[in-house]
Amino acid sequence: RVALMLDSLTRFCRAMREIGLAAGEPPTRRGFPPSVFGMLPGLLERAGMGERGSITAFYTVLVEGDGTGDPIAEESRGILDGHVILSRAIAARSHFPAIDVLQSRSRVMDAVVSGTHRKAASIFRELLSRYAETEFLINVGEYKPGGDPLTDRAVASIDELREFLRQSEDDASDFEETVAWMSRLTA
Structure with a gap:
């Protein structure tokens, strides 16, 4: 049993944005390149039950204002099993x-x-x-x-x-x- 805590998913995605843009990817949703949104499911879905145990993950997502339209928050809500x-x-x-x-x-x-x-x-x-x-x-x-x-x-x-x-x-x-x-x- 593993508890994974990542503070913050937003900062991780911003770092991935810089890498993607430096590699020549085009900016799409709110300036994030497609690779950021392609990477999120792979990262977030690693948590869960496995053959040898489980990983319970807690990710923080920082949003501006009320978070409406924030692409990282929206994408995370669509992937994760719950959000607080x-x-x-x-x-x-x-x-x-x-x-x-x-x-x-x-x-x-x-x-x-x-x-x-x-x-x-x-x-x-x-x-x-x-x-x-x-x-x-x-x-x-x-x-x-x-x-x-x-x-x-x-x-x-x-x-x-x-x-x-x-x-x-x-x-x-x-x-x-x-x-x-x-x-x-x-x-």
Whole structure:
């Protein structure tokens, strides 16, 4: 079992861009030559299960602004089994870790968690999403309770949902207790 940590995939790709451009490759997506995007699957897909063990990899990808249109981020999302998106806006609210749950994904979650966990996580994400859709109306005083039960539930429980997502550096969290807490919040 091997844990591979690469900080940062973006810097690696930028170095590969310089090599490709120096070798005469044409710049394509945002100035990156085709060889960078040809190399990414080979690098990223080396992690995983093998005959003699496994490699679990963690790659950081640095993006400018909200990351929309960043070719390295887009390509990585398409290849990797999961991604955890950190948000400057969430961090600005002193909410740590600043994980944007609605933008983060796991393609393997269904294969590795219980049905109870999967159901609670689905409801949790749905409540967060419903609140995010309604937040502007709340902030300008236009939200009226009673129009939609799920939205009302999301608005009523947002503080508890956010508290669940916070964890200080000193806090330890038992996996089973965490799943039970999420299940109680979404029951």
